[in-house]
Amino acid sequence: xxxxxxxxxxxxxxxxxxxxxxxxxxxxxxxxxxxxxxxxxxxxxxxxxxxxxxxxxxxxxxxxxxxxxxxxxxxxxxxxxxxxxxxxxxxxxxxxxxxxxxxxxxxxxxxxxxxxxxxxxxxxxxxxxxxxxxxxxxxxxxxxxxxxxxxxxxxxxxxxxxxxxxxxxxxxxxxxxxxxxxxxxxxxxxxxxxxxxxxxxxxxxxxxxxxxxxxxxxxxxxxx
Amino acid sequence: xxxxxxxxxxxxxxxxxxxxxxxxxxxxxxxxxxxxxxxxxxxxxxxxxxxxxxxxxxxxxxxxxxxxxxxxxxxxxxxxxxxxxxxxxxxxxxxxxxxxxxxxxxxxxxxxxxxxxxxxxxxxxxxxxxxxxx
Amino acid sequence: xxxxxxxxxxxxxxxxxxxxxxxxxxxxxxxxxxxxxxxxxxxxxxxxxxxxxxxxxxxxxxxxxxxxxxxxxxxxxxxxxxxxxxxxxxxxxxxxxxxxxxxxxxxxxxxxxxxxxxxxxxxxxxxxxxxxxxxxxxxxxxxxxxxxxxxxxxxxxxxxxxxxxxxxxxxxxxxxxxxxxxxxxxxxxxxxxxxxxxxxxxxxxxxxxxxxxxxxxxxxxxxxxxxxxxxxxxxxxxxxxxxxxxxxxxxxxxxxxxxxxxxxxxxxxxxxxxxxxxxxxxxxxxxxxxxxxxxxxx
Numbered sequence: 001x002x003x004x005x006x007x008x009x010x011x012x013x014x015x016x017x018x019x020x021x022x023x024x025x026x027x028x029x030x031x032x033x034x035x036x037x038x039x040x041x042x043x044x045x046x047x048x049x050x051x052x053x054x055x056x057x058x059x060x061x062x063x064x065x066x067x068x069x070x071x072x073x074x075x076x077x078x079x080x081x082x083x084x085x086x087x088x089x090x091x092x093x094x095x096x097x098x099x100x101x102x103x104x105x106x107x108x109x110x111x112x113x114x115x116x117x118x119x120x121x122x123x124x125x126x127x128x129x130x131x132x133x134x135x136x137x138x139x140x141x142x143x144x145x146x147x148x149x150x151x152x153x154x155x156x157x158x159x160x161x162x163x164x165x166x167x168x169x170x171x172x173x174x175x176x177x178x179x180x181x182x183x184x185x186x187x188x189x190x191x192x193x194x195x196x197x198x199x200x201x202x203x204x205x206x207x208x209x210x211x212x213x214x215x216x217x218x219x220x221x222x223x224x
Numbered sequence: 225x226x227x228x229x230x231x232x233x234x235x236x237x238x239x240x241x242x243x244x245x246x247x248x249x250x251x252x253x254x255x256x257x258x259x260x261x262x263x264x265x266x267x268x269x270x271x272x273x274x275x276x277x278x279x280x281x282x283x284x285x286x287x288x289x290x291x292x293x294x295x296x297x298x299x300x301x302x303x304x305x306x307x308x309x310x311x312x313x314x315x316x317x318x319x320x321x322x323x324x325x326x327x328x329x330x331x332x333x334x335x336x337x338x339x340x341x342x343x344x345x346x347x348x349x350x351x352x353x354x355x356x357x358x
Numbered sequence: 359x360x361x362x363x364x365x366x367x368x369x370x371x372x373x374x375x376x377x378x379x380x381x382x383x384x385x386x387x388x389x390x391x392x393x394x395x396x397x398x399x400x401x402x403x404x405x406x407x408x409x410x411x412x413x414x415x416x417x418x419x420x421x422x423x424x425x426x427x428x429x430x431x432x433x434x435x436x437x438x439x440x441x442x443x444x445x446x447x448x449x450x451x452x453x454x455x456x457x458x459x460x461x462x463x464x465x466x467x468x469x470x471x472x473x474x475x476x477x478x479x480x481x482x483x484x485x486x487x488x489x490x491x492x493x494x495x496x497x498x499x500x501x502x503x504x505x506x507x508x509x510x511x512x513x514x515x516x517x518x519x520x521x522x523x524x525x526x527x528x529x530x531x532x533x534x535x536x537x538x539x540x541x542x543x544x545x546x547x548x549x550x551x552x553x554x555x556x557x558x559x560x561x562x563x564x565x566x567x568x569x570x571x572x573x574x575x576x577x578x579x580x581x582x583x584x585x586x587x588x589x590x591x592x593x594x595x596x597x598x599x600x601x602x603x604x605x606x607x608x609x610x611x612x613x614x615x616x617x618x619x620x621x622x623x624x625x626x627x628x629x630x631x632x633x634x635x636x637x638x639x640x641x642x643x644x645x646x647x648x649x650x651x652x653x654x655x656x
Contacts, residue, residue: 002431008462015454016447073445077498079411080439081462084431221413224406233550238577238636270536273528275390277557281574 001090005083010095013065020064021103024057028107035114035121043121050107051136055167058100058140059160062147065096070151079223089148089217093210096144101137108133124186127195128174134202135170139163141206145213174198231272239274243282251291251302259304262292361387362420363509363541364408369417371403378403378565381417385558388538390531392556392573393545394643400565401545402441405513408543409439422509435463438502441513445494446486452497453482456504463505471504477526492523499527503534510534512544516551524548528555553577553639563647573639580642581616585609586630594627596620600649612637612645 014021028050035046069075078088111129114121146159175181179194229246231239250256262268265283269276283300286292294300328338364385371378378400385391395401406412408421410430419426424433446455452475460466475482478496480489489497495518502510510531516524528551534540546552552559553573560570569576579598587593587607598615613620621631637645 005431005462008458012458016449072448073443074447076411076439076441076444077446080409080434080437080444082431082435087431222411224411231554233554236636239554240574266536266538270532273532273555275555275557275573276535277389277572277574 002083002087005081006087006091006095009078009081009083009088009091010098013092013095014099017061017064017099020060021057021099024053024060025103025106027056028053028103029110032107032110032114036117050111051167054104054107054136055139055160055164057103058136058143059156059163061096061100062140062143062156062160063153065099066092066144066147067151067153067156071153076224085220085223086214086218088223089214092148093144093213097141100140100144104133104137104140122185122187123189124183126189127191128180128184131174131180131195131198131202132167132171134199135167138202138205138209139167141209142166145209149213149216229268229272231274240278240282240285243268243272243274243279244285247282247286248291256302258302261299261301264299360384363387363422364543365418365420366404366408367418369404369407369414369419371407371412371414373403376400376403376565378407378414381567383560383567383570385541385543387541388535389557390535390542390544390555391558391560392552393543393560393562394547394549394552394639395545395562396647399562401562402443402513404562405441405511405543405545408511409434409437436508437511438505438507438509439511440495440498440502440515442517443513444498446498446501448485448487450486451482452480452484452486452489452500455486455497455501456482459501459505465506467504467506470506471500474500474504474530477530478523492519495519496523496527499530503530508540510540510542510544512542514546515544516546516548524551531555549638549640549643559639561643561646563650568650569646576639576642577636579616580612580614580637580645582633582635582637583611583613583620583624584632584635585611585624586632588628588630591628594624594629596623601645614642614646 031046031049031053033046034042034049036042037046069078083091111133115123115126115129140163143156143159143163147156150156175184177194177198179192183190183192229243231242235242247256247262251258256262263271265279266276268274269279272279283292283294287294290303292300293303324338324342328335328341333341362384364383366381366383369378369381369383376398381400381404383404393401393404403412407414407419408426410419410421410427410433413427421433422436424430426433456471460468460471478493478500480493480497480500484493486494486497495515499512499515502512512531515531516527519527531542531544532555534542544552556573558570559573559576561568583596584604585594585608587609589607593602593609593611596611596613598613599611600614601612602609603612604610616634621634624631
């Protein structure tokens, strides 16, 4: 594995997407600001905007770094570089997720900071928040994998919709799991075994998605 | 030095022949002196934007005719005594005579009619030149 | 024992509506090969297999000593590739692309790159999306040339270029060959350029290599003979005649095995030889393909 070439490719994708990523980061920070205004309405609005910003950047990254390579016909240029297809897959998959994690991590830290504010968000919401934040990461991983394997705009958009719906469905279910729902409005953090299990399964899902993507990519015989 | 060769794409003759001819002309006229170094096959190919294999063929032909000499590892140069002039012009004359004969045949001229046309023209040329000198 | 930069042996690739059939190809180091074929004949597929971008179904491919597609990363470090369907990143500048390639290829020649910028009339600060088609092609070629590759693979490098740009590009391509360790493979519809510049020429049609030889051999062996048959005389049987055109009394024979002796054979039989025409590469290609397609439908 040529790690320096992988780094070159990831830096290239960052360079080409940097404004879009920074813009969504800015949007997310504004959303956090709205939450700080206080009150239920601001809270809900800010939350929706925050999640929207994160989903948007994930979707846009998937399309821009993978689907567009084929659409804008830059794929032959990239594949003429001294890389194997495995290195290309690694650079795209891990690179896109790493770039995504820049706004994701920043905004998650921002949310955690809001918890630290006295009389701010009830601390009982922390497990739920952690699970949902990780769920966004899983969703993005899913979208990125589909984008890489199919290189098709149609399939990727479908994956984005599935991801969206999935996020809402998961959110509803998790909020109603006894172990979590109980402590949600409390002012102390209560990590239930259910919460831990959910987090673990999310990380497992990410690992599985990545492994499956690598496997499917290795079976391809025509790269152009 | 080598870029003064000009290859014409619309010339019906094979490219290697054009190169052969132009090099012979330069030697005959004295632009390329006996013993002078000439560009390597590759250098000339690049300068003329012509394939190496074509220039190689031209050089082989020129070497066969004794116009140039290639020394392994040292490159190519004009033969020190090409004795080119009479032979070069001899071949050109033969070519033109052949063509004139064919044209005469197409026009329906008899060999004698063709012959007298040629000698009349040659005589006129010599006459013009004598007038110039005088 | 020739030093080969590219070697294909028995390469085949099957697609739903097209297949590449048993391709053998040899590209000696230091030479330039022109690759001629109709659209859809298999030129691009062959080139992609050469680059390791398409995995062949059977057969071996060796490029610069590396087996493809397994060792494509190592091979591509020495290759400059430009294809007609390749685009650069529209939002970035020419200069950014140059820095990008420079960071990857150790033999990048910056002074040469700047000379090419001037030659090709490009500016480093220009954004790719603002370039015309011809400028884009020249930019891609600059990126391929300035890395001083041992092998240049070009799929239709001059298509869509105006005559001036084409002339500049071809001049730079030939300059590559001043180094006898460097090799070029290019496919083109411009048979005149191929005829002038190539050492070796390969014809491909409908997924098969139909002819591959030294250019001078092609140009030497193919002729059109214009004959005048006297009454009640049969057509002389000459070797390699693949087409007979013209009329009964004024036949035109196309042969791919011409020898000067043929002219005297005809004259001995009382047949007048009006002309022995050389054929351009385009005429040779078309005649070759048509003859082959006719024999296949029979």
